[in-house]
Amino acid sequence: MRIKILRLFFTILFVIVGICLYYLQIIRGPFYDNLSSRNSIRLLNIAAPRGDIYDRAGKLIVTSALSFGVFIVPQEAEDIDAEMEKLAAILGVSKSLLERNYKRNRTASFAPCELIRGISKKAAILIEESRFEMPGILVKEVSLRDYRYEGAFSHVTGYIGEIGPFELELLKPYGYSIKDLIGKDGIERYCDKILRGKNGGMQIQVDNRGRQVKVMSYKKPKSGRDIYLTLDAGLQKKVYDLFDGRKGAAVFMDPGNGEVLCLVSSPSYDPGGSISDAIRSDESPLLNRAVMGAYPPGSVFKIVTAMAALETKKIRPDTGFVCDGKFKIGRDELNCWNRDGHGYVDLKKAIAWSCNVYFCHAGLMAGAEKISEYAGLFGLGKKTGIELFGESSGLVPSKEWKRIEKKEIWYPGDTANFSIGQGALLTTPLQITRMIAAIANSGTLVQPHILKRVGDAETAGFKTENTRITREYADAVKLGMRMVTEDIDGTGTRAYSEIVSISAKTSTAQVRHGVPPHGWFAGFAPSGNPKICFVVFLENGGSGGDVPAEIARDALEYWFKKNE
C-alpha cells in the first residue's frame, strides 16, 4: 500500500516536471528562441559606395576616393593597449587619440573598429610590415569623400557627415542607421537617397565570447547612383576664382531652360575639411548667398517697374521725363544718383543711365499694386524651387503687407522707393537671375535647376510659366540694357567686351548709412540672341558697375571663348 502511494507520488512529480517542460519549450518556446538568436547572431553593416557627382560635360566634381584606414579587431589582438602604443609610434600620432577613437567606434569583438583614417600609403605599408607584432591591427581601404574643386562647388554639392539624432529619428523608416554618413547640405543632402545606394550587411554567428564563428548570410551593398549637374565646372571655377574670396554670389543660367551653369557663393569652405571650423567662422561661409541671402536689389528692379508701367500702358517706350536730379513727392525729395540731372530721358536712356527720377515717375503712374503684381509675375517674393536647401523667398512689399506687418499706411514715397528697388524689397541673386531670364527670352519664367541627370535618366518636369509680357516692351527694355555696357555714358561700360555683346543692368543698392552699398550686375549675352543670363552680386561691394561688372565680363568672355 505504502509503495503504491510512493509510486503515485513519484508519478505526480514526473508529470509536474513534464508540464514544466511543456511550459518552457512549447508555450515560452518562441520567446526563448528569440533570446537564443539574440545571443548568437550579430549584424555587421557594409557601407555601399556613394555615387559620384559630375558636371554637365561629365567632369568629375565629387567622388569617393580610396584611402587607407587603420582598424583593430579586438578578438584578434593579443594586447590591445600595447598594439595601440606601437601603432601610435609608427603613425606619429598620440596614443590617446587612438584610444578615444577605439572607445567611440568599438561595437563588437569581431567587428573591425576604426582607429584612424586617411593615412598615407607609406604609413600603410609600414604598418603592414610590422603586422606580426600587432596581430589585431588591420589596414583597410576606406572610402573618403573627395571634393575635387575644394571650395568652388561647396554650396551646390554640400558635404556629408555622420547622421544626427534628429535626422536618424526622421530617416529610420528609410533604412538609415546610426553612424551612417549622410548628406548635410546641397546636392549631397537633396539627393542623398540616390547617392548613398543601399548598404549591405552580414549576419554573423558569434560564440559566447562574441567571436565570429561563421558568416550566416551576406547581402551585397548596392552602389549609389551618379548625379550629373547642369553646372559647368570650368565656368564655376572661373567665377569662383574671380570672386577671390569677396563676399557675394553669382549665378549663370541658360535663359531658355533654366539650367544653372554656375552658382557661386563666396566666401566658401572646403567640404572635405573641417565643417565645424566653417561654422565658427565670422564670414559665414556655409551661407549660400545665391539662394539663402535676400538683399535689396536696387536699380536692377527698375526692369520690373518699366515692364509694369509699359504693360499697363502708363508709359510707352518713347515716353520721356525730365530729370533735374531730384524727385519731389509731397514734402519729401528723392535724389537721382546724378545730382545734376540726366535731362530729358526716354526708357532706354533711363535704363542705360539708371535714372531714378524716370522710374519714380513711371512707378507712380503704374502704382504700387501693379509693381507688386509684376514683381510676382517675374518670380520675386517666392522660392524658385531650386534643388537646394534653405532657399529664401525674399520679400515683395505691398500696401496690404505694410498695413498688416508694419501697421503703417503706404505713402507715395514708398511707391517711389519701391520703383527703384529700395525700401522693404528683398530678393535673392537667383531670383534676379530668373527675372533677367524672363526678359532675355521675352516672357518665359523658367524653373532654375541644377540636376541634369541621375544615372542614365534625364531629369524632367521643370515647370515654366508664361508671364504674358509683350515682346515689344521686352525688346525696349533689352535695348536699354544693351546701352548699359555699350553707350558711352552707360553705368556698366566696364563690362563692355570686344568678344561678346553684353546687355545688363547695374545696381548699387543702399543698405544703411555708413555701410557700403550692395553691388549688382545682372544681364544676359549675347545681346541679340541671349544664350546665358547672369547675376553677379557683391555684398557691401560698392558700385555694381565696378567690380561686379568686371567679374561678369571676364566670366562671359571665358564662356564665349570656350564655346566658340
Add this chain to the structure above:
Amino acid sequence: MLKVHKYKDFDWVLVAVAAAIFIAGLLFLFSATYLRNIDFVIRQVAWFLAGSLFFIAMININYRKIVSLGYVFYSLALVSLFFVFLFGSKRMGAQRWLELGFFNFQPSEFAKLFITLALIQYLTEHKAEKGMRHITAAFFFMLAPFILILLQPDLGTALMLVPVFFTLLYVWGAKLKHLLFIIAGGVALSPLSWFLLKDYQKERLMVFMNPNIDPLGAGYTVIQSRIAIGSGGVAGKGWLSGTQNQLNFLAERHTDFIFSVAGEEWGFAGAIVLLALYYVLVRRAFEIAGKTDDPCGVLAACGMAVIIGIQVLVNISMTMGFMPVVGLPLPLVSYGGSSLLVTMIALGILESIALHR
C-alpha cells in the same frame, strides 16, 4: 535449463530502458564535447564497461548479502568523505574529489548509495519494533555523513539523503505522526542551516529566486540553460546544431547541465521521451519492490528508486530553472565515472532483488 530458470525473473524492460537512456546520453555528450575533445565520450564508454562488470556482479549476488555489508560501506563512505575533507582536491570552489592516480574519485556519489544501504540494513535489522527510538537512531545515523557532505560542500548530495531517509522510514512502516514530528523538527532547525551554507551556495539560492541578480555570474548558467531548453521548441534545433550548446553559451553542459543540450537540440519531443524513459525506470523499480515479499528487498528497491528518481527530477528541474542549482548529475547521462558506476550498481541491485525474491 537451470540457467534460464535462474534468470526468468530478470527485468529486461529495466535494462532496455537504462540502455536507451545511456545511448541517448552518449549522443548528448558527443554533441556537447566533440568540438573540444572526443575523450569525454571514450571515457564515458569505458566507465560504462566497468559499470557493466559491477552490474553483472550485482545480479549474481543476493542483494541481502549486499545489504548486510551496509555498515561496512557506511564506514568506507565516512572514511573517504573524511579523506576528502583532509586531502581532497578543490574544483570550482568545492572539495569533492579524491585524486587516485588514474582517476578522480568522487566519494559523495558513492556515499549516496552506501549510506542508503546502511540505512536499509539498520531498518531491516529493527523491523520488529517501529518506535521512535529507532527512528531517532536512524536520524543520527544519517546526520554524520550529511554534515560531512554538506561541508565539502555538496548541497545536492546532502539533500538527496533527506528524501531517502523519509522514503525508507515510510516504506519501513514508521508511524506518520513520528515522521511528521521529525519533519517539524527539521523545519524548525532549517534556519540554522543558512549558517552552514557556503557563500556560493547562498548566492545560488538567491540567484534561483531571481536569476537576473547576477546575469553574468552565478545566474548565467541557469539563464543560458533555460534559454537553451526553451529555444528547443517542439522539435529542437537538431543534433549538433544547438546554438547555445555549440557556441559555448552553456556552462557545465557535459556534466550537471547536459539536459539543456538534450532540450535544445532534440526539443520537447526528445526531452519528454527522455523524461518518460526515466519514469519507466523508476516505475519498474517500484514494481520490483511491489512484487517482493521480503521487507529488506522492499526497502532496497525503494531506496534505489528514490536515489535515481530524485536525481532525475531535481536535475531536470534545476536545468530548467525551476529549482536552485544544487549540483546533482543526471543519472546515466551526465559525464562522470562515479555517478555512472553508482547508478549501474543501483540497477544491478534492483535486478538482484527481482531475481532473488
